[in-house]
Amino acid sequence: MKNFFILLAMKLLYLALKILGKNGGNFLGKIAYDWNPNIFQYFKINCPIIAVTATNGKTMTNNAIGHVFKIAGKKVISNIEGNNMETGILSTILKHCTLTGKVRADFVVFEVDESYVPVIFKDLRLDTLVILNFFRDQLDRNGEVETLILRLHTFLKNYTGNLVLNNDDPNVARLGQSNPQNPNVYYFSVEAYDYATHEMKEAGEGKFCPFCNTRIEYEYYQYSHIGKFQCPNCNYGNNEIYKLATNINLKNRTFSILDDTYQIQTSSIYTIYNFVAVISCVSLYSIQTEIIQKALSNFSLNNGRLEELTINNIPTILNLAKNPTGANVSLRILNEDEAKKELLFVLNDNLADGLDVSWIWDINFDELNNITRIITAGKRAYDMAIRIKTAGYPINNIQSYLDLRSSSRNSLSNQCQKIRHCKLYCFTTN
Ligand SMILES: [Zn+2]
Structure with a gap:
């Protein structure tokens, strides 16, 4: 009852x-x-x-x-x-x-x-x-x-x-x-x-x-x-x-x-x-x-998991990763693509997906193929930038923004539109 x-x-x-x-x-x-x-x-x-x-x-x-x-x-x-x-x-x-x-x-x-x-x-x-x-x-x-x-x-x-x-x-x-x-x-x-x-x-x-x-x-x-x-x-x-x-x-x-x-x-x-x-x-x-x-x-998720979309005429791939393997799989897709690319990596430490961001040190940034610029954003944008710099990526090509909006505006305008066939890969944590 x-x-x-x-x-x-x-x-x-x-x-x-x-x-x-x-x-x-x-x-x-x-x-x-x-x-x-x-x-x-x-x-x-x-x-x-x-x-x-x-x-x-x-x-x-x-x-x-x-x-x-x-x-x-x-x-x-x-x-x-x-x-x-x-x-x-x-x-x-x-x-x-x-x-x-x-x-x-x-x-x-x-x-x-x-x-x-x-x-x-x-x-x-x-x-x-x-x-x-x-x-x-x-x-x-x-x-x-x-x-x-x-x-x-x-x-x-x-x-x-x-x-x-x-x-x-x-x-x-x-x-x-x-x-x-x-x-x-x-x-x-x-x-x-x-x-x-x-x-x-x-x-x-x-x-x-x-x-x-x-x-x-x-x-x-x-x-x-x-x-x-x-x-x-x-x-x-x-x-x-x-x-x-x-x-x-x-x-x-x-x-x-x-x-x-x-x-x-x-x-x-x-x-x-x-x-x-x-x-x-x-x-x-x-x-x-x-x-x-x-x-x-005809199956696609369209929920930010390997989602493909076009923003300002730029082919964009959006993926959510919550652990090193998820992020490494994202980087594999990016590296297997020979086109020139920009990477926007958003890292947050919100409660839902864990306060501990030490896992970013297990992401393999050693071999990045044809990435012209990396923008890091989110609450832990600077942690992400240090991680990528440590892997040997030129610091001059990394930009960091704590505010997500200004980061996406920058990555989508300026440099990216000047490069023909440039793709944008957006990786986010939460
Ligand atoms: Zn055995």
Whole structure:
């Protein structure tokens, strides 16, 4: 009865919010969770629940999975705005359930913060869990990566649903062995792309085998510690691959799986991994290849994650990065582009994404290709400028502004418009 009243109150509150033209974010979930932390038990969701977790790429992968299902004509409920902790997930469910807690849909798809998977799915039956990668991220909130992986490992010990894992991340692939009784483990992998290397170019985790502590050997690195690896001692990493992406062509924005070619809207190795995860996941629900191809060919996020836009006739790429790997992936895209470019790097230390900005020292600024000027901006603009200068970039080509508005005006006018074909890359933290 208590839950019924909580739901009734939340429904009325949501109605009031809607009248005020507000969506509420995770507000409803926050109140309901404070009222009853076991409220997840009350919901009756009679369709498959799919969750995506990772350090980077959750939002894109989650939204692309939902998009494919929608193109296939399915009814999907999803937290597409990215509220991915327990209160955010709860808000999404509250907005879509009946007063008796019933949720009617064909699929429920959630992106979930890595540390909240065990909390949320203690009481909700999870059908498929997709895990993309683990990197160091916001140390002040998440703690060490290893603690996070062990927490998921404990959760997965009794899990028998589908588990879709990135076989090219040693931190992720190991979770396929958390429950040896689970026959539903699916690994995906991506063949080496043109800029793959034999050495790790950026800081990364997972240098040692989690099972026998031997140093892991890599055939190639795609970015950070993501790549084809194997333990020379116990063969860890040598899994049967469910979906393997081949013929990676970032220029044409295409890749293949067996004989099927997929056209996508982005040109980053990092997003290819997200899309292979999407294909692996939706294939488990018998979605036809033609539908997936069609859906991915017109999928774009437009929320500041590798968003492409034109500002004052200048091609601009906007990307949000919250950790070294995210920033390094952004720099890779920039370096793989031979055109002359300017870089606007905005660094803040707002509460939402961490007060500690020491992670910028793990960004690889050593090899910057054809960057004519770098503008740093935001509350920590000077920290960023020092970091870039230390990497050897000429100080005379760096400008810093604490005020974001004056920085973007400067980067978009003056020099940038004088250089033909100059592109602007804007990287922001929050
Ligand atoms: Zn080993």
